[in-house]
Structure formats: C-alpha cells, structure tokens
Amino acid sequence: MKETLKLALIQAPLEWENPAANRAYFSGKISSISENVDLVILPEMFTTGFTMNATPNAEPMDGPTVEWMKTLAKEKNIAITGSVIIQENENYFNRMLFVTPEGVIGKYDKRHLFTLAKEEKTYSPGKEKVIIDYKGWNICLMICYDLRFPVWSRNVEGYELILYVANWPKARVNAWDILLQARAVENMAYCAGVNRVGMDGDGYEYVGHSAVYDGLGKLITDSLPEEEEIKIVSIDKEHLEKIRTQLKFLNDKDEFQLL
Structure with missing residues (x-):
C-alpha cells in the first residue's frame, strides 16, 4: 500500500481516427516523464478522438491498443488508464x-452516453460502476458525460480517488471546472480530470483544463492549462483521512440503491 500516489495527467491533441499515430505520440510522452509516477491518465477515446465512426476504429480486447498498454505499463512499471x-x-x-x-486489466464502460452527439446510437451503455484497487487506493473510473450525474458517482464505496477522462469542448469548459470541483467536495475524495486539447475531426475545439482537486475542493495542480501539457501531482492518503476524520460528512450521506 502506498500512502502517496503520484499521477501523470497527459493533456494532449489527438490525431482524428488514427490509433497508430496516437499510440506513437503517447509512447513518446510517457517515455519523456523523468519522475517515478504510479499512474498515467490519458483522455477519453485517446486513440481516435470522440468519433461516432466506430466500425473502422474499434478494437477487440486483445487488439493492438490493449497490448500496447500492457507492454508499456510493464516496461515503465506504471499503471495506464x-x-x-x-x-x-x-x-x-x-x-x-x-x-x-x-x-x-480493469474496465469500465461509459454509462451516460452523450445524446447531444448521438453517442447512444452507436455505443452501448455500461451497467456497472467500477472501483479499482491499486496500490491500496480505491479508484473510481468515470468518463466525460458521467461528470454531470452526481448520483452515479456518489461515494458509497469509500473510494479515495475518482477519475474522469474526457473530450469536453471549449464551449462548456466552465462546467467542467465547476463539476470536477463539486465531485471532489461532495464525495470527500480526490478528483482528477484529464481532457484533450486541439480541434477534432467534427470541428470542435478543446482547451483541456485537466486538474486534480482534493477532498475539500482545493485545486492541487498549479493551474488549469489550455495547451498540450503533462501535469505531475501527488495525492496523499493521510491528508484525505485527516479531513474525513475531522469532517464526517460522508457518515451523513443518504442511503439509496440504483435500480
């Protein structure tokens, strides 16, 4: 178990529907990290961008991207998500x-599909909330539009870190900032969000704002970057346990069950 977990948030432009080029790009970025990190976080649909053109871009679980992730994770002694x-x-x-x-390999299928882009017409929704146990940290996995639905992310499992990977456009980036902070506060957990930058093949612009907030909603990355960047940040379990002990807000949460 590690009391401190070091995260690398890779905020990146993505080559539209070009998995090989994106894997090569991220290989270079991950190799450039000189610090010893525990977990590398990549954006949503990091091999393609947020495309509804699934048929030519989809891969099986034994496909090249999963194999690439396994190889790089072993070689660099890091987890990749x-x-x-x-x-x-x-x-x-x-x-x-x-x-x-x-x-x-842990896996989480996006539950809230983005109807504004007709994502539900192409993709099947996930049905299970997923908590990963990694180095003694309970980590909740979420994707982009899930951020708008606090009931789904409600911390009934006692997780310490919630992750959101995204293609969240510039036009609504203010909501991204607010909601990441809110998810941290209401769940008394670290909340990390990794968003892409640049233009996608459908003409949407992205400006990142990848960030980490602590369990009180304090921004612990030093800025909200809008360009290509790697953010390294450490999160501390003792700090989280201290605020949870002092402020027992999670003890007063409503009991409910999703049907």
Whole structure:
C-alpha cells in the first residue's frame, strides 16, 4: 500500500481516427516523464478522438491498443488508464481501461452516453460502476458525460480517488471546472480530470483544463492549462483521512440503491 500516489495527467491533441499515430505520440510522452509516477491518465477515446465512426476504429480486447498498454505499463512499471473504442459481442463500447504493470486489466464502460452527439446510437451503455484497487487506493473510473450525474458517482464505496477522462469542448469548459470541483467536495475524495486539447475531426475545439482537486475542493495542480501539457501531482492518503476524520460528512450521506 502506498500512502502517496503520484499521477501523470497527459493533456494532449489527438490525431482524428488514427490509433497508430496516437499510440506513437503517447509512447513518446510517457517515455519523456523523468519522475517515478504510479499512474498515467490519458483522455477519453485517446486513440481516435470522440468519433461516432466506430466500425473502422474499434478494437477487440486483445487488439493492438490493449497490448500496447500492457507492454508499456510493464516496461515503465506504471499503471495506464484512458478510454478507447472496444468491440465486444457485436456491440461497441466507450471503455475506460486501467492496466497495471502486472498486466491486470480493469474496465469500465461509459454509462451516460452523450445524446447531444448521438453517442447512444452507436455505443452501448455500461451497467456497472467500477472501483479499482491499486496500490491500496480505491479508484473510481468515470468518463466525460458521467461528470454531470452526481448520483452515479456518489461515494458509497469509500473510494479515495475518482477519475474522469474526457473530450469536453471549449464551449462548456466552465462546467467542467465547476463539476470536477463539486465531485471532489461532495464525495470527500480526490478528483482528477484529464481532457484533450486541439480541434477534432467534427470541428470542435478543446482547451483541456485537466486538474486534480482534493477532498475539500482545493485545486492541487498549479493551474488549469489550455495547451498540450503533462501535469505531475501527488495525492496523499493521510491528508484525505485527516479531513474525513475531522469532517464526517460522508457518515451523513443518504442511503439509496440504483435500480
């Protein structure tokens, strides 16, 4: 178990529907990290951008991107997470993968599909909330539009870190900032969000604002960057336990069950 977890947030432009080019790009970025980090976080659909053109871009779970993640995680002794387009049982999923150095693969399928872009017409929704146990940290996996739905992310499991990977456009980036902070405060957990930058193939612009907030909603990254950047930040379990002990807000949470 590690009391301190070091995160690397890679805020990046993405080559539209070009998995090989994006894997090569992220290989270079990950290799450039000189610090010893525990977890590298990539954006939503990091091999393609947020495309509804799933058929030519989807991969199986034994495809090149999963193998790339496994190889790089083992080689660099880090965990890697981000979402990709996965085809499984004749369905397409916007799937967040969490690959450890030991080759263990956690997976979360995006529950809230973005109807404004007709994502639900192409992809199947996830049905299960996923908590990963990594180095003694309970980590909740979420994708982009999930950020707008606090009931789904409600901290009934006692997780310490919630991750959101995204393609969240510039036009609504103010909501991204507010909601990341809100999810941290209401769940008394670290909240990390990794968003892309640049233009996508549908003409939407992205300005990042990748960030980490502590369990009181304090921004612990030093800025909200709008350009290509790697942010390194450490999160501390003792700090989280201290505020949870002093302010027992989670003890007063409403009891409910999602049907």
